[in-house]
Amino acid sequence: MEAIIQIENVHKHFGNVQALRGVSLNIEKGEVVVIIGPSGSGKSTLLRCINRLEEFDSGKIVVDGIPLDSAENINAVRTEVGMVFQQFNLFPHLNVLENLTLAQTVVRKRNKAEAYENAIMLLEKVGIPEKAQNYPLQLSGGQQQRVAIARALAMNPKIMLFDEPTSALDPEMIQEVLDVMLALAKEGMTMVVVSHEMGFSRAAANRAILMDEGQIIEEGPPELLFSHPKHDRTKLFLSKILS
Amino acid sequence: MASTLPVLLNTSDKKSRYFDRWWLLLIGVILLIIGLIVFKPDPFKRILFFVSDGIGVTIYTTLVSFVIVLIFGLITGLGRLSKISIIRAVTTIYVEVVRGIPLLVQLMFWYFAFPSIIQGLGEMISIETLAKYRANPIFMAILGLSFCYSAYMSEVYRAGIQSISRGQMEAARSLGMTYFQAMRFVILPQALRVILPPVGNEFITLLKDSSLVSVVAVADITRRGREFMAANFIPVDTWVMVALLYLVLTLFSARIVTWIERKTKLER
Ligand SMILES: Nc1ncnc2c1ncn2[C@@H]1O[C@H](COP(=O)(O)OP(=O)(O)OP(=O)(O)O)[C@@H](O)[C@H]1O
Ligand SMILES: [Mg+2]
Numbered sequence: 001m002e003a004i005i006q007i008e009n010v011h012k013h014f015g016n017v018q019a020l021r022g023v024s025l026n027i028e029k030g031e032v033v034v035i036i037g038p039s040g041s042g043k044s045t046l047l048r049c050i051n052r053l054e055e056f057d058s059g060k061i062v063v064d065g066i067p068l069d070s071a072e073n074i075n076a077v078r079t080e081v082g083m084v085f086q087q088f089n090l091f092p093h094l095n096v097l098e099n100l101t102l103a104q105t106v107v108r109k110r111n112k113a114e115a116y117e118n119a120i121m122l123l124e125k126v127g128i129p130e131k132a133q134n135y136p137l138q139l140s141g142g143q144q145q146r147v148a149i150a151r152a153l154a155m156n157p158k159i160m161l162f163d164e165p166t167s168a169l170d171p172e173m174i175q176e177v178l179d180v181m182l183a184l185a186k187e188g189m190t191m192v193v194v195s196h197e198m199g200f201s202r203a204a205a206n207r208a209i210l211m212d213e214g215q216i217i218e219e220g221p222p223e224l225l226f227s228h229p230k231h232d233r234t235k236l237f238l239s240k241i242l243s
Numbered sequence: 244m245a246s247t248l249p250v251l252l253n254t255s256d257k258k259s260r261y262f263d264r265w266w267l268l269l270i271g272v273i274l275l276i277i278g279l280i281v282f283k284p285d286p287f288k289r290i291l292f293f294v295s296d297g298i299g300v301t302i303y304t305t306l307v308s309f310v311i312v313l314i315f316g317l318i319t320g321l322g323r324l325s326k327i328s329i330i331r332a333v334t335t336i337y338v339e340v341v342r343g344i345p346l347l348v349q350l351m352f353w354y355f356a357f358p359s360i361i362q363g364l365g366e367m368i369s370i371e372t373l374a375k376y377r378a379n380p381i382f383m384a385i386l387g388l389s390f391c392y393s394a395y396m397s398e399v400y401r402a403g404i405q406s407i408s409r410g411q412m413e414a415a416r417s418l419g420m421t422y423f424q425a426m427r428f429v430i431l432p433q434a435l436r437v438i439l440p441p442v443g444n445e446f447i448t449l450l451k452d453s454s455l456v457s458v459v460a461v462a463d464i465t466r467r468g469r470e471f472m473a474a475n476f477i478p479v480d481t482w483v484m485v486a487l488l489y490l491v492l493t494l495f496s497a498r499i500v501t502w503i504e505r506k507t508k509l510e511r
Contacts (some may be wrong), residue, residue: 052411079419089414093432102428112358148414155418 002065004029004159004190005050010059012045012214018131019045020056021214028157030190034201036054038237043194046211050192051081064158070119079107082152086164089143095148096123097132100154103140108155115154122150126180142173146180153184153221160191196241198226210234269494272363276487286477290468297467298488304384304463305450307455311389312449316396321426323401326495334397341470346387349457353387354378354388354459384456392449399445403438436507443500447493454489464488 003026012020019042021173027033035043048057049061052074061068063077091099100119110118123129123177126146128139136144152160162181166174178200185191185204195201201208202220208222210233218225218234229235261462279287341349358378365373373448407430459468468485472478 038330051417054419058345075419075421078417081416083414083418085410085414087408087410089408089410091411091414091429091433103415103420106428108420151418 003027004064004076006060006062007050008060010046010049010056010061012042012049012054012056015112018214020049021140022059022111023211023214023216024059025209027190027192028158029190030188031207032185032193032205034205035192035194035211035232036196036208036237036241037217038240039213042214044163046212047083047163047192047194050159050161051078053083060201079140080158082155082157082160083150084148084152084160084162084165084170088141088168090144090148090151092136093134094134096128099136100151102150104154119150119153122153125153125183126150127176140173141169142176144206145169145173145177149177149180149184154201158162159190159192162191162195164194164196166195166197169243170193197220198222198242202226210237212237244246244352246311250506263498265494265501266498269491269498272487274326276484276491279484279487285486286480290481292473293471294464294467294485294488297462297464299493300461301379301450301453301463301465302492304381304388304456304461305446305453306386308388308392308448308453309449311385312392312396312445315389315393317400319393319397320400323397324404333426338394338397341391346452347458348393349391350384350387350455350459353390354380354383356381380456380460382452384459384461387459388449388453392445392452395441396445399438399441400434402441407433407435436469439500439504439507442496443503446500447496450492450496451489 005025005027007023007025009194010020010023011018022218023046025046035046037043041087044056044125049056052068055135062079066073066077066080068074069076091102097116097119101112101115101121104115104118105112108115120132123132126149128146129144131139131143131147136147139147145168149160149165165181166177169177174197178197181191181193181200182204191204193200193205205222207219208225209232210217210225210229212233218229218231225234227236229238275290280291319334319337320329323338324332325331355378358376361376365371365376405460411429411433412425414431416422420428453463453464457463457469460466462470464485468481472481475481
């Protein structure tokens with residue numbers, strides 16, 4: 001079967017910073033891939049290239065058979081790909097329910113009732129149906145992030161991208177978000193997750209990837225990569241985050 | 244983030260009982276005008292009657308200009324934030340040029356120079372209607388005010404949009420919204436709350452600057468005041484009355500702006 005995300009020799013620079021230097025990666029449908037690596041290694045940039053929040057200089061990215069070239073294709077891809085950000089990025093002027101229904105009605109053209117039903121169902125799934133009428137700033141960080149996941153899921157994406165979804169959270173709130181992600185992985189969602197949560201990677205990921213200086217250095221099953229890294233850079237990085 | 248919660252609740256709690264005391268100042272000024280008219284009808288009642296048709300003209304000119312400014316200022320502001328460099332260049336030049344020329348000079352240009360340019364053009368390509376073009380004072384005044392204030396307002400919009408974090412646009416786009424959908428449903432509703440005070444400020448400044456149109460044959464409050472003075476030679480009373488009338492309009496506008504600010508905050 002064809003990979004749902006095909007990344008071929010992608011380069012990207014900001015000014016004179018080479019953020020990505022020829023990244024190639026295929027991700028199968030239903031696969032959960034975790035990306036780790038030092039700060040500035042290009043993890044976010046790679047993720048953002050997948051739904052074209054960032055334009056890349058050269059190379060090719062095909063998502064679910066749709067190449068990211070024309071504007072229509074980019075919007076088509078974006079509706080298939082959900083993204084969860086480190087800073088949640090909920091819409092603060094809308095309540096939780098409106099956060100979940102806005103894109104459904106505007107982009108997916110669902111009617112109000114259908115969008116509402118879907119939103120309530122998803123809030124139950126992420127465990128906070130009682131917050132439907134609250135505004136984002138009235139929620140804890142963990143609750144906000146779960147709403148953000150629900151908001152992305154409301155578009156029925158085939159792929160979910162997570163960019164350090166737990167790094168802005170207080171430690172006691174991390175698990176509630178990881179639990180939601182774990183459940184999602186078990187359902188067979190294709191996920192690309194930038195995260196240094198080793199527990200999550202071990203439990204959910206099929207593959208772990210180490211990036212450094214805009215390149216993929218090493219990849220493999222998480223257990224293997226974490227306990228028996230082959231490359232020196234991987235060893236160095238792991239020793240830093242484990243200590 | 245947790246600390247913002249009590250603050251939010253606090254303000255909305257007080258809201259219902261709050262009375263904006265600055266209304267009293269407005270009432271004071273109105274009472275002063277009434278007092279002057281009652282106790283010294285000559286000349287104050289005469290002045291008020293004489294300039295009263297100018298009040299409508301001032302309000303009309305200001306309101307129509309402001310509606311245009313709100314729309315055209317937004318378009319210009321978006322243009323200045325555009326990814327396309329030509330659009331950015333054109334709007335930037337427009338804003339810089341307009342901001343560098345006194346409003347009075349711009350009004351003179353639109354009323355005196357622009358029509359004769361049109362006439363010259365009409366003669367050149369021999370189109371009769373253009374060659375005989377005559378400027379309509381109110382139309383040209385509104386054009387001049389709008390053209391100038393749209394440039395100022397575009398800066399207000401631009402600052403407001405830029406104050407919304409980039410993550411908001413990215414979140415909206417990542418959900419598949421187009422740029423305009425994201426602007427309309429996510430960015431602008433937030434930006435408008437931020438820019439409401441400066442927008443209100445622009446309105447009040449525009450209201451005051453509208454007195455400049457008196458030099459291009461628009462019979463607003465100021466021009467009617469000048470006409471009255473020319474006929475009656477009572478400068479002090481005339482200009483006191485004119486000043487008080489402007490004060491009523493600006494104080495009232497300021498109260499309305501405050502009221503809208505409070506109302507939009509309540510929605511949170
Ligand atoms: N918008 C931008 N403008 C300029 N440089 C950028 C921009 N975004 C990223 N970069 C640079 O590109 C490189 C890769 O950044 P990226 O955010 O992808 O790293 P990262 O692996 O996600 O790091 P972190 O763990 O800190 O989030 C860095 O050197 C960064 O400074
Ligand atoms: Mg990052």
